[in-house]
Amino acid sequence: MSSTGGGRKRETAGRRRPADDATTGDGDPDDALILIGAAATELAKLAQRHKFEVLDRLFAMARLEAEEQLRARSRRKLS
Numbered sequence: 001m002s003s004t005g006g007g008r009k010r011e012t013a014g015r016r017r018p019a020d021d022a023t024t025g026d027g028d029p030d031d032a033l034i035l036i037g038a039a040a041t042e043l044a045k046l047a048q049r050h051k052f053e054v055l056d057r058l059f060a061m062a063r064l065e066a067e068e069q070l071r072a073r074s075r076r077k078l079s
Contacts, residue, residue: 030073037066 044059 030070033066033070037063040066
């Protein structure tokens, strides 16, 4: 018997599946900053739990930067 060619096929080079909305860059920049800040907070907690002090500080800095960017954007909107 011969195979009917069923099963999983390799994706051809140069062709990609369309990205879902979360990865296309669409959306409000303020929402992105809020998400980045929240993710950095959670990652900092994980780093603290495992005593990764440098990573904890880096994630804390990322959270602070996201908050500062958000404040700066809101000041520009008020002007």
